[in-house]
Amino acid sequence: MTHPDTEHHDGTSDATPGGVEAARRPGELGFAIVLALASAALLYNAYGIAGFEALSSPGAIPMATTLAMLIAAVAIVVKTARLPKITGETLSRDIFPTAAIVFAVLLLGYGLLLQPFGFLPTSALFLIVAIKYLSKRSWLYTATVSIGSLVVIWLIFRIVFTVLMPAGIMPEAEFIQFFRNMFQGAK
Amino acid sequence: MDAFMAFLTVFSHPELLLLVGVGTFAGVYVGAIPGLSVTMAVSILISFTFSWDVLPAISLMIGIYMGGVYGGSRTAILLNIPGAPSAIATALDGFPMAKRGEAGTAIGVTTVMSFIGGFIGIGVLALAAPFVSDFALTFQPRDYMLLAILGVLLVGSLSSGSLLKGIFAGALGIAIGAVGRDPLTFTSRFTFDLSIMESGISFIAVMIGMFGVSEALLQLQHVNKASIRQKISRIVPSLKTVRKHLPLSMQTSTIGVIIGALPGTGGDIAALMAYDHAKRVTKNPERPFGDGAIEGLVAPETANNAAVGGAFIPMMTLGIPGDAVTAIMIGALYIHGLNPGPMLMVDQPDMFWFIVGALITANFFMLLFGLTGIRLFTKIVEMPRSVLIPLIMLLSIVGAYAVNNSITDVYWMLGFGFFGYFMRHYGYPLGPVILGVILSRLLDDNWRRAIISEREDLGRFFYGIVTSPLSLTLFIAVLLIFVSQTPIWSWGKAKLFGRKQGQS
């Protein structure tokens, strides 16, 4: 298959996935090995569900699928190992660059803070740090864009769709009830 | 005559017309945001419209449903993040078009095709509902299982890179779908004795992570690149284009109606099967599939909108939901004092015709709202990436949380986001993973039901397959598709037809 534009091999289109067919990208073999090991572990786990008790056991399909995973993964490892290494790509520049690491840390931090801190403060912090880091524009711009979009998202999800995001340190429920009362009082 | 009057109810009552319109408009946006689902919107509407009359309440719900199924395609085309599972196949060719600056054309085709699909679905509902629902009821567990296997075989057409990696991804998806307590026996599967694993992994969380977060992470490498200017001059596809794809859209709509009418399968499976079908029957697409083939948009979009009409078929004729949304609508009908069931069509045929009328209205509104306001939508892709990327991530988080109000889902979503990021880098297709998760329960549950019903006897099981015309047809289809994907096929074909045709 011909690739119409060079951006394709980063995988931003799913139908023609990333990767390079005829060469091995940095870390690709390691990834394949991890998948093979994980498949083996899952197969063992699937065997533990019910063993070979019956064709209809809850472990039957899981065992079949994890076996398929293991076979495919081992074949991928063998195939990948035979490919020549790609030239001109490094793990730290092309696969997991600084920006991706920064966002990995940011998202991890978000996950940890969401429950104790609550949705609004955590999200505001995340957006401000992320947008400032990426855009390198002024604090005023960053804060306006972040808070503005956060308010829109909050209104849609919390008010219209009544999704109860963790409130954390913000007394959201009291706040909303207050406005509701005021609104109903005015009617 | 009465039926005709009931059919016209929506058109003769401005307030009902307005409600369908408002619903459709809202639906397009609800559908476009990953994590906000039509199911969620409709269940909130139950409380909201509690004190209303039944007709306005149903009007609003139908509008949201129709608009929402269509809306999922928007973000799939513009951001490569399907707004709903039924739009996964749409992203495969829609996003490559947006990358060329042809988002306007893609949305235009999608809208018109959704309209056509929707119309066929409603047409079948209006004219052949009892017939189709009787047919849907004849599906036995083994038939559902064969259908699921047919679905699993789509892995081949969803992974144009390495088939091995596609198989791995598909099997992984099925395994993900099995995590948690098995709904049939409550046995723990892949839970590693952790209580957070008990409830399983929400497949919306997997989808949002793999498509949303991993996409945003990849975009980080292009953060300073100028965003693609979108040409939005030619939105409405020419009559010639529509006419050219009409035969295909008829076929894929039929797939949509039938899959939609089957209780337990819906628009998501229909869209993927239709995509696969299009790939098989289209001999010479203008562009290869996966690079922006128009047929790759036509098929899933006609199918998932046709599935809407399909889902109403068992609901109206038997009181059996065709999917999650119609399940909630059945609840709504109960609340409003009706008794949905096989007698509804007999006792209150007006309700049936009213719903058909409302669906048609919603379909027209969908066309209207789909073809307008595209400029606003394309502005989203033209936003600076430094703002867009963090926003996609935040929306992914909120969306994953909203599905089941669960922080655990957020963690899964983030985990699969990073996993998907590496999968993309190393050429593993993501579509098969989602396909696997969608089909996991269908395959697993029905295999077990089928083999239990035959007393664990494989001989009886196969005897059952060959003696039922439906099962036999499905079984032959499975065999044919399987063989066509293996090397033997191309070898045999080359022998038979000469090398030239064997290549395609």
Add this chain to the structure above:
Amino acid sequence: MKKTVFGAVSALVLGMSGAMAQDYPTKEIQGIIQWGAGGSTDTVMRSVTPHAEDVLGGTIVMQNMTGGVGAIALNHVAGQKADGYSLLMGAENPLLYKVMGLGDKDYTDFTPISILALGTPILVASPDAPFDDYAGMMDYINEHPGELRMGATGPGGLPSVVTAMMNTVEGDLDVISVPYDGDGPALTALQGNAIDVMPAVLGAAIEGIRAGKMKPLAVFDLDANDKLPDAPIVTSFNADYSDYLPWGPFFGVFVKKGTPDDVVTKLSAAYAEAAKSPDFVELMDNRGFSMLAISGDEAEAFLNKWQQNTAWLLDDAGLTKKSPEDFGIMRPAEK
């Protein structure tokens, strides 16, 4: 505008300093529904709660939290403060979590606000089944051992309890038990002849029976049901069933144990009032549920008795993971 901001701030301060119970509710109440949208628990809760809101003068935001046969929702509410701002809207299943090995919490960790309604089980058959009533089915099972396909919904569900009852009363039945993930899909399968017989809640089967798409074999109750007066009651075939009846699934609203008494009283009153509203009564009637709307000690006693009866029935049928004795669930007194 200034006034608004000031008001909002003072409301925040008020909210944070912890309002008195007589002001309850001062903020939104969360209602966590144990089952998914469109299910019967969901329908019941979404139709009764708006009436309760009117009485209460507050807002109840309802959320579906599914998974773990409802255990996820139960544990979530159990993890919240006992202040009456988190309601659990559920069905009967949690009373069996302990014996089924599904969790270590059940309704004993909660205070019932209202047990709204009780369902009646009914045994239905597909129209093509070669028998027309309960006695005919028993004959068929005896003549064709291991051929009858009976629907099930996993251990602890209504079909498993009814099946346990049948095994206890009639002796072990040699049938194939085909598992489904809810009575809806199972009844669909019944109409398509994928299974022959299904124990279900009356409300779910009633429309199908009226249309002739299912045959009623026996109503599992002591008296004939006024919705289906012609359907025979199971005790007319075998009087031994009366030891276990009436039995049925129920719906209820709960708060965590330790919630202030006046809040519980206020909520109970609101739901008691709401359960009287004509459209709710009509809805329950149409679906074949009998109204209970009990609260306080009466509800506690009801839950207790239900748990004893059902847990021991399942235990005797060998379906439990752990003995009810381990959790101090007493064997019901012999009648």
